[in-house]
Amino acid sequence: MNTTAADRRALAWLLLAALLVLGAGIGLRDPWPSDEPRFALVAKTMVESGDWLFPRRGSELYPDKPPMLMWLQAASYLIVREWRVAFLLPSLLAGLGTLVLVWDLARRLWSPRAGLLAAIGVLSALMFGFQFKRAQIDPLITFEITLACYALARHLLLGPAWRWYWAGCFVAGLGVITKGVGVIALLMLLPYVLARRAGWPGLARKQGDGWRWALGAPAFLGAIALWLVPMASVALTRGQPEYLDYMRNILFDQTARRYAGQVGGHYGKGWWYFGPVLLLHFFPLSLAYVAGVRDWAAGWRERDGRLAVLVGWCALVLLFFTLAAGKREVYVMPMLPMLAVALAPTLLRLEHAAWLHRTALALAVGFGAVLLGLSAWALSGRWARLQATMLERGLHADELRPIFIWVLVAGAAFLVAAAVFRARRGVPALLAGLGAFWVVWGVGVAPLANPSVTSAEVMQAADRIAGPDGEIVMVAWKEQNLLMAPRPMHDFGFRNEPAEQFERAVAWLREAPERRWIFARHVAVQACVDRDRVTLAGHANRWQWWMFQLDAVRPGCRLPLRRPAEAAADDEGD
Template sequence: MFLRSARAELIALLLFALVLLGIGIGLRDPWPSDEPRFALVARWMVEHGQWLFPHRGHELYPDKPPVFMWLQAFFYLIVRSWRVAFLLPSLLSGLMTLGLVYDLGRRLWNHRSGLLAAAALLLTIHFTYQFRNAQIDPLEVGWITLANYGLLRHLLLGPNWRWFAVGCFFAGVGVITKGVGVLALLMLAPFLFARWRGWRHLALPRGGWRWAGSLALFLVPILAWLVPMVLTAHLDGDPQHAAYVQNILFGQTVHRYATPTGHIHSPFYFLGIMATDWLPLALLLPWAIPAWWRRLKRRDARYLLPLGWWLLVLMFFSLSPGKRDVYILPALPMVALAMGPLLPGLLRKLGPRRALFGLTLLLASLLSVAAALAMTRHPHWAMQIERSLDPRIWRVLLAIGVSGLLAAALFRVRRAALGWAFFALALWSLYGLWGYPILNGDRSALDVMQRARQLAGPQVTLGLVAWKEQNLLMAQGPVAEFGFLRPWSQQYRAATHWLHADPSQRRLFMLQQAMGDCVDRAKATHIGHANRREWWLVPADALVPGCVPADGRDDD
């Protein structure tokens, strides 16, 4: 390696990871689609003390368990800044995941294998992109990787019953975070096969009661959340709480897996995701798969368990009709772990180095050419993009592209891996430090909410109709809302009654699509554009008497 000691190299990698995953934190607010929703729920927890039953405004939010929002609220109580707090769970989960992959690689093979496995994971586009966002999936990846770490410490490096217990416990934490933490326990399937067939590098722990006791710890975090929630819903008699329990336990788990209503894709969907989102790691698979196969034929369980688990996870998610790219993300750390010991040899081969160099050159060239054309020729596709993005973003993309071309020229084929690392550093640094401030006003709805407050005045209460989570989250001054999931017509009826009760001190903040013919636009004020939507400020005299707009749909 490059530094004098293994510790120095690990510290250097973690500092590099801190930059890649953390640069730009504090420079933007939550962005749709999911970030404003979770931050809004977390803020409601802090402001109203509703920790057990999450709320999106005044409505319950039953789509996800509350663990991720708990952490966001916890970090807010420490740092007192939502711009920082909402991204900290993903950042810390990413650093933890990298550290776990490194330590497993070091223990299973050696320091170099662990370090390269963690570096390959960090520099994979899917990992870096997702862990820079405030969604539940990065945290879920962290819990599942921690569970896998505990299981592998026991199954390959054990017996180590403490780590096995830790693994089972955090698989349960993964369940109350997003439901799929139980997938970590699928690691037992390739272990049992390897034990049956007498594979090498396999621990042979004995003790039936210890297996049962450790596996029982899987239920501890689940019951710690489930029992108080169910008891509270039963004792308070609130039908909304009862509906919440039913939805969170069945509607968002079993029914969502078996009969999803959206994101329907073919059984081969994740193959395309891994081929593209897992770049540049995916480029090495044509060389890695034969190498893995040779080691599997030698019955090396150190490869069978992580790779077998990857295939089981892939099969599990492929069987469901509903698929999203992030579903397969928990498998990525185990694939990088199995790739680690191969990387020293692969990076000496000309083919993998040419592939890495070609990827850097291709992406940098595409960004540079596209940005230059958009800035000089203004083609139709660029004008379409600029309807939802600030045109200044082309300068950022041009700078990123030129940085990639510079990396390709400096490092060339011989040191193509370093060239990709330099390109990734430039990409995420420029995007975080320069791109975030440019895009934030529109993407977070901050600009349109500030504009609405300026037009309405400091004391006027804004009633939100057909709103999105970012509108309530970024609202300035006093606001009212009439439900999020309620049909637009019902929101409109409630809002008009509310508006007429005090027309001088109230205005409606409305989505243009929801206004229909029930608002006289000559008397209303167009506030602006945000998140590909148009928003209006509507006084009482702009409402058409007796008119109720038809229910619409906004899928974004």
């Protein structure tokens, strides 16, 4: 399908809006717990150590996730030389890439206007804005799964195009070494086979050549081998327990067992769990669900192979995560782009529907009123519970007030947009309000909240307390502590029990008690520390952080081992 100059201009405006919405605030905040500091720390360690094959978190290897995101963050730093930008850059680029893929696939399957509306539906979804403004693995894996599905659809629905098919299999393999679940892109083959056997139109013409289909397997496995072969070879060559344990953990505990619920099963929810997620987190795209189901039913009667493949894939992905013991809202985010493509004809049909514009306008006014009311209530000082929570987080009244002034601005933006666009253009009013909200969040709220959410100020205080000649060891620490430390820090592992870390740290103190300090989370060590000899480094993420030397340690005291429930509750402080 030919792309006109008007189509290209529409895409350019869409990407400009996406850059504003997703990019607002980049460079204005540090990584936020719980995952962002972990990945940024691993990437920073890669750059500093030169070892990109085996990620490290402090003194120990980090086996929880494959290193793809950390590689991209490290590479971004080598380009921009600023960690506040580099750690978010992969998510921003993944978001822009996802929108382009959605636009182009829906354009080819339906029409240029349908492609634009599908991409707008993805950009405006609450989950998309929230997640793609964060430095998590989920934005990257969503882009990779979308790219794999796009490539497969170019072959299955618009082909034959064997190079696109092989590329899709290869990208699915890259998704596997990003988060494991990249393989779900290949589920698109199942509804294609069923629709093909049923003789449905809308699919690529007869293709044959079984050996070409079979080449998808080496393309998929080859992408995985790019990381797996050198990693396993080096681990086996070194033969050290640390590297062998890393290989076992990342290949088994963090893939098959995690899906089965043996690891990460504490996320277990009922089979209905993703229903509200699809309604609320995919809003406002979810406004088109009812009309979309009617269109899909009509497409089923007309035996439309395009809808069979797209909707069938979305249903299989939903089933995949529903059957898993571990469930989190973000797991279904890779569905969003293909769901929007499947809804593209519906979005085109509803574009001028009066009921949709009236509903969108009412929602814009409602959101604006709620944000204005909440901010006014908070600024009046009557929201005591909120203030107590913020104080617990380290935010004081003089810091809290500017945050709610920005919230008030976001609420006003919704109302201004509603007044400008009015009922006949209620959808643009709602979209403008949502866009303004994310911009306000990025440039206003997040920078103000940054000191209380991160450990930057605490680590600077610890640095001052230790003095220029002091040495610091961390006990019961968080990744953000090491990431934001102004000086090199010692540690005795991250996964080790705080009791073991504390015991080894005390022995380390005895070697040079006059210049060595322990930096620790107070709840983990207070049973064996004299509070009167402690220097408070500060508060961050609901924790107090202590600095003390050997004279504060109670002789002969041993910390108790934590029970699993206590460990889980302890980690919720992030």
